[in-house]
Amino acid sequence: MKFDLQMDFGSGFSLSPKDSLEEEALYDVLVAGSGPAGLNAALYARRKGLRVAILAKKKGGQLLDTSVVENYLGIQGLSGEQLAGQFLEHVRSLEVPLVEDAEITSVVPGNSFHLVTTATGKTFRTRTLVVATGSKPRTLDIPGEAAYAGKGVAYCAICDAPLFRDKDVFVAGGGNSAVEAALDLAKVARSVTLVHRSRFRADQILVDRLLAHPKVDVHLQTRILEILGERAMTGLLVQDLGTGEPRVLAGDGIFIEIGHIPLAGPFAEHVDTNVHGEILVNAKNETSIPGIFAAGDVTQVPYKQIVIAAGEGAKAALAASEYIQLLPPDQGTLGETDSQAPQFNLSL
Amino acid sequence: MNKMFTPELEEQLRQVFEGLVDDVTIALFTDGEACYSCPETVGYMREVAALSDKIHLKEYDLQRDAATAAGFKVDLAPSIVLLDAKGDYQGVKFNGIPAGHEINSFIPALLEVSGQASEVPEDLAARVDAIDKPVNIKVFVTLSCPHCPGAVQKAHKLALMNPHVEAEMVEAQTFQELSSKFNVSGVPKIVINDTYELVGNQPIQAFLDEMERI
Numbered sequence: 001m002k003f004d005l006q007m008d009f010g011s012g013f014s015l016s017p018k019d020s021l022e023e024e025a026l027y028d029v030l031v032a033g034s035g036p037a038g039l040n041a042a043l044y045a046r047r048k049g050l051r052v053a054i055l056a057k058k059k060g061g062q063l064l065d066t067s068v069v070e071n072y073l074g075i076q077g078l079s080g081e082q083l084a085g086q087f088l089e090h091v092r093s094l095e096v097p098l099v100e101d102a103e104i105t106s107v108v109p110g111n112s113f114h115l116v117t118t119a120t121g122k123t124f125r126t127r128t129l130v131v132a133t134g135s136k137p138r139t140l141d142i143p144g145e146a147a148y149a150g151k152g153v154a155y156c157a158i159c160d161a162p163l164f165r166d167k168d169v170f171v172a173g174g175g176n177s178a179v180e181a182a183l184d185l186a187k188v189a190r191s192v193t194l195v196h197r198s199r200f201r202a203d204q205i206l207v208d209r210l211l212a213h214p215k216v217d218v219h220l221q222t223r224i225l226e227i228l229g230e231r232a233m234t235g236l237l238v239q240d241l242g243t244g245e246p247r248v249l250a251g252d253g254i255f256i257e258i259g260h261i262p263l264a265g266p267f268a269e270h271v272d273t274n275v276h277g278e279i280l281v282n283a284k285n286e287t288s289i290p291g292i293f294a295a296g297d298v299t300q301v302p303y304k305q306i307v308i309a310a311g312e313g314a315k316a317a318l319a320a321s322e323y324i325q326l327l328p329p330d331q332g333t334l335g336e337t338d339s340q341a342p343q344f345n346l347s348l
Numbered sequence: 349m350n351k352m353f354t355p356e357l358e359e360q361l362r363q364v365f366e367g368l369v370d371d372v373t374i375a376l377f378t379d380g381e382a383c384y385s386c387p388e389t390v391g392y393m394r395e396v397a398a399l400s401d402k403i404h405l406k407e408y409d410l411q412r413d414a415a416t417a418a419g420f421k422v423d424l425a426p427s428i429v430l431l432d433a434k435g436d437y438q439g440v441k442f443n444g445i446p447a448g449h450e451i452n453s454f455i456p457a458l459l460e461v462s463g464q465a466s467e468v469p470e471d472l473a474a475r476v477d478a479i480d481k482p483v484n485i486k487v488f489v490t491l492s493c494p495h496c497p498g499a500v501q502k503a504h505k506l507a508l509m510n511p512h513v514e515a516e517m518v519e520a521q522t523f524q525e526l527s528s529k530f531n532v533s534g535v536p537k538i539v540i541n542d543t544y545e546l547v548g549n550q551p552i553q554a555f556l557d558e559m560e561r562i
């Protein structure tokens with residue numbers, strides 16, 4: 001067991017007074033979400049001299065659930081949490097207010113500004129919105145999954161892997177997160193069996209590592225029909241898609257890593273989405289409503305990755321800045337309401 | 349043994365501890381040699397106590413100081429209870445080393461027990477005040493779980509707000525027997541009066557919904 005302290009100065013206690021937003025103010029850019037997409041949007045918008053703030057349910061987004069990131073350019077390997085810490089520090093250095101535990105529950109789009117209300121009942125006004133609310137784990141939606149959630153069925157490998165020491169566990173899925181979870185689990189579990197209904201989608205470098213691991217077994221072309229158990233989970237009912245044969249595999253737990261579903265929340269009531277519930281954006285991250293932009297996992301942009309979400313966030317902020325510049329003069333010019341904004345004369 | 353804190357962390361914590369209102373005592377219970385993570389916990393608590401004049405550390409032995417332990421309903425080791433300036437137990441307990449991510453529930457607990465009160469919306473406060481039966485909240489955690497300190501903080505907050513409520517973090521790996529008794533295979537797992545269960549970092553409302561069923 002590792003005791004290394006993972007101090008998080010932003011939550012619960014902090015060195016500086018808690019960030020807050022002003023209900024009277026008119027923001028240039030409000031960012032919903034503080035994952036890679038939202039943080040990079042805030043960074044870019046701030047450097048344009050805009051009045052920007054971030055409202056987020058949880059600081060850092062999915063990065064906090066990631067054990068190690070090895071595919072962000074320039075970062076050879078860093079825990080998801082450390083990477084989130086570096087992103088946050090960068091944004092904080094520009095004094096962008098970030099309010100945590102601020103779930104946006106309703107949005108009223110308008111012509112000159114939009115209204116955003118949080119679960120705590122606070123309403124804020126902003127010229128533009130960047131929706132970067134990301135995604136949450138997809139569930140298998142099979143019998144037994146809900147019944148044994150927390151009793152064998154798990155969705156957070158870094159949280160729950162230590163509880164499966166010397167146990168037999170499954171991982172459902174064939175993408176990078178599934179393979180990473182399997183490799184993480186193999187450090188503590190007695191055996192790890194990866195079950196996936198088609199072929200690997202994960203990077204070859206990870207698949208090679210997985211297949212070389214002595215504790216890991218892989219069943220591809222296998223569908224999970226049911227999660228079995230009594231008081232807790234005891235195994236899986238699976239079907240071999242080649243032979244059609246059903247069979248029971250015994251095990252103590254299953255980590256479900258089969259991708260994510262978008263968290264478009266209250267925004268989905270207003271902006272266009274696709275059949276998967278992803279917010280539709282164009283190449284400039286504009287949604288179907290002028291002044292509302294979206295970026296990252298919550299959009300239809302393929303390949304849900306940190307580097308991609310971050311890039312999309314930057315684009316959304318630049319597009320928002322362009323949009324604000326083109327607003328008629330009576331709707332205010334750049335940073336007009338912002339007395340504290342440092343004047344950055346930076347070219348990006 | 350290696351130090352838990354780097355010089356930078358120490359400096360940051362010194363600043364955080366300037367927010368301590370009154371004195372607070374860490375009562376630490378260990379149990380001889382065979383106690384997993386006890387030596388680390390002792391070292392860690394000594395380091396914490398050295399960072400502020402307002403933080404006092406009392407080291408107890410579960411066997412030798414059995415009466416004191418019983419007074420705080422401590423039966424595991426390592427176990428930490430926090431006492432306010434009057435030396436009173438307010439129901440804030442940690443079973444197992446509050447290291448890893450749990451530093452993020454331990455530091456706020458010190459601040460709150462010292463009197464630095466965080467706000468709870470009025471309607472919720474009224475519901476908390478209305479609890480009039482003994483409530484024990486166990487929050488099972490792992491040290492690698494980023495969502496767990498949030499659940500522990502809420503449980504401790506409830507304990508501080510209402511004298512009928514006692515809230516304890518339980519580090520699931522250290523106390524495997526207890527974890528398997530409550531079938532813990534996902535954290536945070538919240539168990540109320542050893543009967544009602546919640547999984548995940550739930551809002552205070554969800555805690556109250558269960559507590560009101562008692």
Ligand SMILES: Cc1cc2nc3c(=O)[nH]c(=O)nc-3n(C[C@H](O)[C@H](O)[C@H](O)COP(=O)(O)OP(=O)(O)OC[C@H]3O[C@@H](n4cnc5c(N)ncnc54)[C@H](O)[C@@H]3O)c2cc1C
Pocket residue numbers: 032033034035036037038055056057058059060061062063065066067068069070071072102103104105132133134135177263265266295296297298304305306307309
């Ligand atoms: C276990 C795991 C491992 C991964 N490993 C890698 C990897 O190694 N490399 C890689 O490139 N990618 C990896 N990914 C994918 C990567 O984490 C995501 O693509 C990326 O985090 C998406 O960023 P985002 O900003 O769009 O959304 P998210 O990171 O999901 O952030 C969304 C933010 O929005 C907030 N939010 C949601 N709803 C609301 C609301 N209504 N109001 C306010 N705030 C809200 C959330 O609290 C959060 O702050 C991994 C993902 C997981 C789960």
